[in-house]
Amino acid sequence: MKHLIILSTLLFSVYLNAQTNYEKGMQKAFGLWQTNETVEASNLFERIAGAESDNWLPPYYAAQINITSSFGERDKEKLTQKLNKAQDLINDATAISKDNPEIMVLQALLHTAWVAFDGATYGMTLSPKVVELYTKAAQIDPNNPRVAYCKAEWDMGSAKYFGQDTAPFCKDMERSIELFANFKPETPFHPNWGKERAEQVLESCTK
């Protein structure tokens, strides 16, 4: 009987080991990302995406790295490469998980990257798409803090552009922070970013 327990423990740990491959990989990728080794982090997320073909998180993060690192990029060629790659990854993630508000937020951010790069060229065509994505995401998950925060930040940007009052959107931002406080990600690897930035934006609001 004792041996049976040992055996089952052993077998279980083998099973656990198989599980933690994913966890180890994800942890390592997040570690690389935190130490600003974005290329390595994105590569690793892509590798995990290849191995975990029914998990939307690895392509989601690989896309996110490419999008966030493209903000501020002035070379159109490099920007296009990064954003096209991010778009492919978002498409992969969407194919795994449809109507996912987190992925919609990422898609909206990708469009925002184009608008930020060249508002005159991309603003008119992509802005409605961004708004549509946020509207749809909010319908699906009204309590998702990232949807609320990203939408509020976008609205503030547009209001500033049109010389309108940004105050109403500060309230939206406040609401997003409340949502952040109550938000619990499904697993430690599910999206849980944005709170710090939302607080920063809100601070600039109240000044």
Next chain:
Amino acid sequence: MSSSKKIKLYIMKKLAILLILIFVSHVQGQTVINGVVLNEKKEPIVGANIYLEGTYDGGSTGANGVFSFTTTEAGTQTLLVSFLSYESFTMVGDVSYMKDIEVKLKPDVNTLDAVVLSAGTFSAGDNSKVNVLNPLDVVTTASALGDFVGALQTLPGTTTVAEDGRLFVRGGDADETQIFIDGIRVFSPYTPTTNNIPSRGRYSPFLFDGITFSTGGYSAEYGQALSSVLLLNTIDEPDQEKTDIGIMSVGGALGNTQKWEKSSISVNASYINLAPYIALFPDRNDWIKPYEMASGETVFRKKTNAGLIKLYAAFDATNFELIQEDINFEEGLRYKLNNNNLYVNGSYQGVLNSQWSIFGGGSYTRANNKQGVMDQKIYSIDNAFHAKLKLKNRVSNRFKLYMGVEFFSTDFEETYGNDLIEDLDYGYQDNMVAAFTEADIFISKNLAFKAGIRGEYSSVFKDFTLAPRLSLASKISSKSQLSLAYGNFYQNPSSNILKFTQDVKSQNTTHYILNYQYNAERRIFRAEAYYKDYNDLIKYDEEFPSFSSDFSNAGYGYAKGVDLFWRDSYSIKNFDYWLSYSFLDTERDYKNYPAQGQPNFANKHNLSVVGKYWIDKWRSQVGFAYSFASGRTYTNPNESGFLNEKTKPYNSLSLNWAYLISPQKILYASVNNALGFKNINGYQYANTPDMNGDFARRALQPAADQFFFVGFFWTISDDKKSNQLDNL
């Protein structure tokens, strides 16, 4: 041994095996895979992703392109190496042999900096590599008045024929340009109009998100066009649900878009009536019934698992009646028009598997035209049908094959009548089949070919034509490329000829094009030199074609010239401008010409300058468009010779102003020919000389020198942000 001991032993044995197994797999985990990743020039690639497919094992290359990682896998595995803008590399083999590998990545020929097959084409789209205009430009160009054809007339290769409004490309007549919506032919693309009022594109620009304007050397997919093709693509998926309201000085427009999970529908209606405008600003025409047009359009789109279905339908009805000054009729020339046009277009495009994709579509046009000229009536009904099936085989990233078949059918009927004779009915029917095949071959990122051939058979004159097309593009520096294009183009004579005789054959041209393109950050420069050789053009021996005319294909001609284009939205903040210049040298002998001459729709020099400036503080975009065109030829019968004189040059400066009252409300105003240049398009001479033996003449002037437009556009949508700036 007791049974419990037996079990114990059994378990011990199994445990041992298990432990060994775990141990073995652990030992196998020590396989090291290493090597270096280089580009074509043997320079290291930094940051490439290397991994065994389907596993967690992999790494990235460091500063010197070197990588190394360990794997727990054994046996045959697939090693994948990928990096932005390079083709992925795959290697299948036993992991134990994956040591000190040298991987050479080939540049991906689909990247932004790769060479593009672009000789002769201007594209307007979001992320197209050969972008010259973006969709917004079509509607914010001052002189265009919301007409996509008007915007294209600011591009080089077009000539200013102010009273006509259609596209005249590189010495070609207007009907040498064909227009396609979603790859399917449009048989009557322009609104009907009369002598001194330019016609417009029939279809509203805001249903399209891609426009490709080719001024020569185009793909074998397109035929029946001697000079040019204009390809319009309808929007695949609208951004959002919305309602658009437009109130204009000349009418009103209403649009609505609805979206569902997989499908969407857009509906547009507009009504134009020039009566109030003409009451305020009378023009040179004596209007009995001012211009009135009602139109409606709808697009339905549905996504399927592996494709997209689109249905487009448009209907419009136009009528007007007027008396125009005429040198031969003291009381003027009375003209009446009643036109109905229905256009339906449906298409499906989809992916069959990883290599093959398919496109199929068809269109039906019914154009019903009732004209009254003095006491004569000319009624015509044109039924036209086009179907196309196209397959694409993506053999590899570097080799793509296209093939397709097309069917065109035209049934034209006309009735002519006047007070003296009984009604006369005539017409013709033409069925035509065409097949084409074409290959895109990328030798490298810097060198590419497109080679194709198109065959057409027409039932009217039982004639088979074969047209080869070839183009080549070579990148000569990181920002510039050279292209060459050659092609044969055939086109059946127009219905104006075929309704009287079918004993003719296809007309043809040969194009030779040399193109240089420089593409930098939001700046583009293009220079294109071309030569066109026209053959088998239709000739007839009377002033107007009729049943008694003698027709032949003895006409010929040439056109050569240089087109220059420069656009810059980079150098000056918030200011975007472009310059187009075309030099054209052309002569032809066709139609009723007694000799070879420079046709009156082709002038030597055309210059266009368009600018747009966004003023943040005023939330306004102000724009201007200036065009200059050297004089056009006409025949002065008081002197000897044919097309022996030229008009004075044409000048026009248009201004526009779009003001965002709020994000969803726009006030728009524009004035065409703001400086009021008195332009003359040509002269009409009397049919008979006066007492002194001189032929009297009359200047052909536009109906009005200037045109004013004011509109208010309001968009209602959930986001409260989008507007119709892209409608204007």
